[in-house]
Amino acid sequence: MCGWSSDMTPEPDADEVVRVAILDDHAVIVDGISSWIADHSPDLEVVIRTTQWLDLIRHPDFPVDLVLMDLQLGDTVSIESRIRACRAAGAIVVVVTAVDDDASRERCLAAGADAFVSKTLPVDAVVAAARRALRGERASRASGDRAGASQAGDAGPVVAAPPDAGLSAAERRAVELYVQGVSTADVAASMEVGYETAKTYLRRARDKYARVGRPAGRRSELIRRAAEDGMLE
Template sequence: MTPEPDADEVVRVAILDDHAVIVDGIASWIAEHAPDLRVVIRTTMWLDLIRHPDFPVDLVLMDLQLGDTVSIESRIRACRAAGAIVVVVTALDDDASRERCLAAGADAFVSKTFPVEDVVAAARRALRGERAPAAPKGPDGSGASDDGALEVSAPPEAALSAAERRAVGLYVQGMSTADVAASMDVGYETAKTYLRRARDKYAKVGRPAGRRAELIRRAAEDGMLE
């Protein structure tokens, strides 16, 4: 019998796909066959992922096509900035889509025509640091997607200035405050003030941003990672 991994060794996983049946199917397979992984977020909506109390996670299995207006590049960058490995699992398995996702920072790109065990194998390789190109096409070569739009409520407007938005956008993508200052050609204290004011404005409208992970969520919600 295979011993259960320690709690601190288990990889925390989020699954994002606009088909709930796919989300549940992947989660069920992982629960039964992958004791080293634990699904903590299941969702069909991007905003539900980044607003979830368990975000950020270690690994995100993400559909390429969702029924909202947030680009795949923004979604990948937001997850990567939060420290997550990103595996894109998609029915749109073509060279242009693969290159688009990998260029944005995805760690792997896998066709939905492959069984879940192959998706998990690709995720494990990515977790080991083996950032590889897309897997070959599956047996049927393609898959249909649902283009129906999902309605999401807009978060309260924090009314950041252009400079504050710029500072936040740089900071949440991994820059230090000093790096933000250099990139914006302003002093360190000025950059620090921009970030403090942005956090304060978010707090005033009920959108916590005190921690970097929270600020990443706010930036993703407000389209700063395009």
């Protein structure tokens, strides 16, 4: 678990408050980091605190500016998919983990995480790493903080399945590609179809989601729909 330290003073140069989400399957971690940030970092505001991936992306305050995310959760969505979804929504991602090995670090950074830090560090060090990421100082794949323990997640409550939008195979594939943060032109190239065809697939998918009461007009909303339908696994 992250240790608590009180010797860090907030950075005074932030012009705007950074909106933060904390995702960890241990509520004590979520509450502890949230409390530390509230007490010591007025330029950061924790707007989402959750132990469940779907609760994060369904939250009305998502997307946020910064996500502090546990590596291992008790669900089937891979860390790569979670990172890519948050990055596609415009968030900086810091993976905070008790799992310390080069393969996990490589997986996270290759998927787009901006930092990979250990839960054995005090919270001020975790926040310092987050601030570096917010400044654009992305972590190197060759080095980083190390943790020695492993972490197991609880499955958590069962989430009811949302209404089926009835996407075609092509529409589903277009959505899968688009929510990774690529452009419509890149979707077309990957699917080997014309730009207008790819655009039509995405429009039809959005329309179908809307018809069953699941808004998908914005990319962040489409990311939520994709996660709910298992496209990010």
